[in-house]
Amino acid sequence: MKQEEQNILEMKDIDKTFPGVHALDHCSFSLRKGEIHALIGENGAGKSTLVKIMTGIYSEYEGSYQFNYEQVHFRSVKEAQHAGISIVHQELNMMNDLTVAQNIFIGRESKGFFCSDKKINEETEKLIREFDINVSPTELLKNLSVGKAQMVEIARAMSFDATRVLILDEPTAALSETESEDLFRKMQDLKKRGVSIIFISHRLGEIMRVADRVTVMRDGAYIDTLNINECKVDDIICLMVGREIIEEPKQISHVPQNAEVVLDVRNLCSSKVRDVSFQLRRGEILGFAGLVGAGRTETMRLIYGADPVRSGEVFVNGKSCTIRHSKDAIENGICYLSEDRKRYGLVLGLSVTDNTVMASYKKLSKTGFVDRRGCDEKTNFFIKRLGIKTPSGKQIVKNLSGGNQQKVVIAKWLLKDMDILIFDEPTRGIDVGARAEIYHLMDELVAQGKSIIMISSDLTEVLRMSDRIVVMCEGRKTGELSIEEASQGSIMRLATKHETRGALK
Numbered sequence: 001m002k003q004e005e006q007n008i009l010e011m012k013d014i015d016k017t018f019p020g021v022h023a024l025d026h027c028s029f030s031l032r033k034g035e036i037h038a039l040i041g042e043n044g045a046g047k048s049t050l051v052k053i054m055t056g057i058y059s060e061y062e063g064s065y066q067f068n069y070e071q072v073h074f075r076s077v078k079e080a081q082h083a084g085i086s087i088v089h090q091e092l093n094m095m096n097d098l099t100v101a102q103n104i105f106i107g108r109e110s111k112g113f114f115c116s117d118k119k120i121n122e123e124t125e126k127l128i129r130e131f132d133i134n135v136s137p138t139e140l141l142k143n144l145s146v147g148k149a150q151m152v153e154i155a156r157a158m159s160f161d162a163t164r165v166l167i168l169d170e171p172t173a174a175l176s177e178t179e180s181e182d183l184f185r186k187m188q189d190l191k192k193r194g195v196s197i198i199f200i201s202h203r204l205g206e207i208m209r210v211a212d213r214v215t216v217m218r219d220g221a222y223i224d225t226l227n228i229n230e231c232k233v234d235d236i237i238c239l240m241v242g243r244e245i246i247e248e249p250k251q252i253s254h255v256p257q258n259a260e261v262v263l264d265v266r267n268l269c270s271s272k273v274r275d276v277s278f279q280l281r282r283g284e285i286l287g288f289a290g291l292v293g294a295g296r297t298e299t300m301r302l303i304y305g306a307d308p309v310r311s312g313e314v315f316v317n318g319k320s321c322t323i324r325h326s327k328d329a330i331e332n333g334i335c336y337l338s339e340d341r342k343r344y345g346l347v348l349g350l351s352v353t354d355n356t357v358m359a360s361y362k363k364l365s366k367t368g369f370v371d372r373r374g375c376d377e378k379t380n381f382f383i384k385r386l387g388i389k390t391p392s393g394k395q396i397v398k399n400l401s402g403g404n405q406q407k408v409v410i411a412k413w414l415l416k417d418m419d420i421l422i423f424d425e426p427t428r429g430i431d432v433g434a435r436a437e438i439y440h441l442m443d444e445l446v447a448q449g450k451s452i453i454m455i456s457s458d459l460t461e462v463l464r465m466s467d468r469i470v471v472m473c474e475g476r477k478t479g480e481l482s483i484e485e486a487s488q489g490s491i492m493r494l495a496t497k498h499e500t501r502g503a504l505k
Contacts, residue, residue: 020391287466
């Protein structure tokens with residue numbers, strides 16, 4: 001059998017243009033039956049655009065597209081799903097006010113006049129057991145953590161009986177190590193059943209472990225396809241970015257022991273956080289580690305005023321602060337970059353400029369009117385400083401890649417000039433090149449006297465960036481490590497504890 005005949009999916013010379021952006025430049029991609037094929041590239045490389053053409057989200061394009069050995073041109077997601085292509089998007093694509101079961105079976109509830117909640121709850125319960133999600137079918141999606149919601153969306157995609165091709169776009173970004181391992185096992189099971197998987201991930205270690213082949217894209221163009229067993233990580237990085245990326249763990253903290261305490265949190269409690277205390281010093285990056293559901297995000301939402309505090313105290317620069325709303329936190333110099341940037345960090349229908357300046361209108365107003373010229377100048381400054389890939393500040397944010405959207409959120413708070421920055425999964429869904437840029441930016445900020453709290457599920461990232469590390473488990477702080485004594489092993493031991501026992505200081 002010829003190689004082309006083995007390809008269940010074949011795209012050739014795919015070209016796609018948006019106003020001011022040539023997103024895909026005669027790009028090609030092939031997928032064999034029963035393989036796991038990684039698709040990688042920097043943010044803005046064109047991966048998401050190519051996948052949206054595969055799945056019928058974008059129907060206007062040039063080029064040839066064959067699926068299941070026939071020429072196709074999908075006009076909608078529904079057409080692609082009926083043909084046998086399902087996708088799990090990088091950003092959650094579900095409805096928060098519906099239940100888990102309703103999200104999984106929406107549009108497929110019943111062929112009769114009435115919808116049977118009992119039936120879909122029973123079918124959902126089977127999927128929950130299969131994927132070991134540990135949630136109730138009747139639980140509202142908005143009550144789940146990002147990791148749990150991501151697993152629900154993966155279960156939904158795999159619930160389509162006709163699925164021949166499954167596209168996973170950054171599926172492990174919000175998953176714990178255990179949840180990721182479960183997903184990898186499911187992927188291998190599907191592969192054995194003849195399902196083909198397109199796996200998009202910026203975690204090269206995962207790609208080397210689970211993929212059979214890898215296709216690299218750069219600036220909307222196809223670069224190369226490699227067999228995983230014939231290449232190294234450095235080969236892939238070189239193709240992706242065209243430059244060397246060096247990320248070494250931090251060996252020692254450069255924060256003086258007598259550095260000023262800018263944030264002092266004492267005995268913070270809520271329904272999900274239990275008696276958490278810690279300090280943040282000027283010029284410090286304080287890492288927060290733990291498994292998904294450990295309470296890290298919930299703790300930061302309390303500090304930022306996004307959730308109600310049951311008890312506890314927060315001191316900023318030695319002054320006791322009552323923070324009941326995010327406005328109170330901002331007035332005290334605290335900003336929060338959420339892990340879910342689309343829900344909490346951006347207004348997707350507005351421009352890059354509007355998103356960048358929205359927290360600083362008072363600063364950019366003259367005699368009661370917004371200085372639009374000043375807004376454009378400030379935005380252009382941050383577009384250049386952060387390397388945001390956009391034709392101009394007028395571009396609508398929803399048309400940017402995930403990594404560039406993240407940079408717009410960062411630009412918003414840099415313009416606001418906050419002293420305490422909470423970064424929640426700052427490099428989630430961001431490629432290796434953009435990740436290095438954000439690391440450099442964080443180092444610059446603390447060198448200027450800013451202070452950063454960084455939540456990350458990537459232990460390599462925690463060890464690369466942190467001066468100290470706070471570890472949490474089940475809503476409690478279980479330990480604190482200096483960077484000199486921290487290791488992946490010591491962090492994981494604390495992350496799996498249920499009580500604080502002999503925590504290191």
